[in-house]
Amino acid sequence: MRFYLILLLFIVKTDAQAQSWTKTATGIKTTVDKITIEIAFYNSSIVRITKSPAGSTFEKKSLSVVAVPQQVRLISKQQQQLLSISSTDLTVKCHLKSGTISFYNKAGKALLNEKDNSTSFEPFNDAGNNTFTIGQAYNLDKDEAIYGLGQQQRGKMIQRNLTLNMVQGNTDDYVPFFLSAKGYGLFWDNYSPTIFTDKEESTSFKSDVGDCIDYYFMAGNNADGVISCMRNLTGTAPMFPLWTYGFFQSKERYKSQEELIDVVKKYRQLQVPLDGIIQDWQYWGSNYLWNAMDFLNDEFPNPKKMVSDIHDLNAHVTISIWNSFGPQTKQYRELDSINALMNFSTWPQSGSTLWPPKRDYPSDVRVYDPYNPAARDIYWKYLSKMHALGIDAWWMDSSEPDHLDFKPADLDNKTYLGSFRKVRNAFPLMTVGGVYDHQRAVDSNKRVFILTRSAFAGQQRYGANTWSGDVTASWKALHNQISAGLNFSLTGIPYWNSDIGGFFLNNFRKKLEDPEYRELYVRWLEFGTFTPMMRSHGADA
Structure with missing residues (x-):
């Protein structure tokens, strides 16, 4: 009798463990080995x-994801320790003993498995906030090709057998999303510095800061289907104004109002098609007035007439704006009053415009906090004056932003959403989004166009075209633009371009007189014809 009682208790205990999960409105929730796991369907794919x-409390509002869960018909069933939950397009299985999750398509074909015992939470003090460094690894097929992860200058199309230190930079834009040739995608929804590693035994993400592991799996059957899922999740891409699909001329920099207009006149005289002209930096004057969003340079005496003259020549004008401000600007003083300026070294480091920079005359230029809605309001308050002049588009430079003489403590800077470390990689998304939202709020009849240097997941919804940064001209650099642009677009952000001809000409001693450079420029021009923005630009060209 005693034996049967013990056996009954064992069966009851085992069954209780096996049933330790609950249904939710969007899926299921369970706790395995002191880790709470939630599986939530946003739609059938x-x-x-x-x-x-387990037991931790946190609140997370995604900066990238705009979709909300839809009502999905789900079927849940348990076989021993394996719990499965299925929609019409996707099955997710969770092992109730190990917590390992795996994904299958509607035909039952395995798409992706988490690696057993690879979920990690390492306690981390983030500028006084107790949180975690988080990680998750996956098992990919040996010969499985994956694409995406943003833009890198490596000339590598398939993103296998590599390690990426995912922190936004001048020529590297990181989006923690990859698309598999097997017809699925995975978006790691974290904004802190992240290490992506792919090696023989596993593929993993590890992020500096996270209260939780948070990722989205999408089954799309093919690349188009996966990208459709990503845009469903993070926002659709609006059309640009028609003129932006033509040819842009730019350089570093046109030094006067007269020079800018004369370039447009020359194109008309030569009967070479031109749709847009771009005015780069320093139209505001000295570096102490950095990004004043005002024509304080004596060489730009009548900006209203300048814009009108360009329009009369049937062209459009784009102007450079930055994400930092000089100490003598109105924006600096107003942002500083609400503690919306960060303290780390950025460009320019000297108050003098001479080259090389005179570091003994520091510029005191500071990056603003775009995570703060009040700071975004202030940004637009001054930019709106440019909009009122009839400026057609924005060149939002250094949107990663420039972070020079890096020190780990720089990431302890406080933003509206916590430490800079916590939200580091989403900086371009927030600053570009601020301009887009404000312009649409006051001018819903005009399509927004923002040329910018960095990007994060979801930025396609903000009318932005990202360029590949200040690349140094070479045949290798041109070669690398191909995989950079393709992988970038495979994260769901369709608009991308590069400086035709390259930005720096350090490799060509004779600059424009070098025959080899001229050949390179022609080939780059041909390449640029087939990218979403055709724009000639450079420091030396």
Whole structure:
């Protein structure tokens, strides 16, 4: 009798463990080995996985994801320790003993598995906030090709057998999303510095800061289907104004109002098609007036007439704006009054415009906090005056932003959403989004166009075209633009371009007189014809 009682208790205990999960409105929730796991379907093809230490409380509002879960018909069933939950397009299985999650298409074909025992939460003090460094690894097929992860200058199309230190930079834009040739995609929804590693035994993300592991799996059958899922999740891409699909001329920099207009006149005289002209930096004057969003340079005496003259020549004008401000600007004083300026070294480092920079005359230029809605309001308050002049588009430079003489403590800077470390990689998304939203709020009849140097997941919804940064001209650099642009677009952000001819000409001693450079420029021009923006630009060209 005693034996049967013990056996009954064992069966009851085992069954209780096996049933330790609950249904939710969007899927299921369970706790395995002190980690709470939630599987939430957003539609029949997209599922969100979150993991957090059991008993922890946190609130996370995604900066990238704009979709909300839809009502999906789900079927849940358990076979021993394996729980499966299925929609019409996707099945997710969770092992109730190990917590390992795996994904299958509607035909039952395995798409992706988490690696057993690879979920990690390492305690981390983030500028006084107790949180975690988080990680998750996956098992990919040996010969499985994956694409995306943003833009890198490596000349590598398939993103396998590599390690990426994912922190936004001048020529590297990181989006923690990859698309598999097997017809699925994975978006790691974290904004802190992240290490992506792919090696023989696993593929993993590890992020400096996270209260939870948070990623989205999407089954799209093919690349188009996966990108459709990503845009469903993070926002659709609006059309640009028609003129932006033509040819742009730019350089570093036109030094006067007269020079800018004369370039347009020369194109008309030569009968070479031109749709846009770009005015680069320093139209505001000295570096102490950096990004004043005002024509304080004596060489630009009548900006209203300048814009009108360009329009009369049937061209459009784009102007350079930055994400930092000099200490003598109105924006600096107003942002400083609400503690919306960060303290780390950025460009320019000297108050003098002479080259090389005179560091003994520091510029005191500071990056603003675009995570703060009041700071975004201030940014637009001054930019709106440019909009009123009839400026057609914005060149939002240094949107990664420039972070020079890096020190780890720089990431302890406080933003509206926590430490800079916590939200570092989403900086371009927030600053570009601020301009887009404000312009649409006051001028819904005009399509927005923002040329910018960095990007993060979801930025396609903000009318932005990202360029590949200040690349140094060479045949290798041109070669690298191809995989850079393709992988970038495979993260769901369709608009991308590069400086035709390259920005720096350090490799060509004779600059424009070098025959080899001229050949390179022609080939780059041909390449630029087939990218979403055709724009000639450079420091030496």
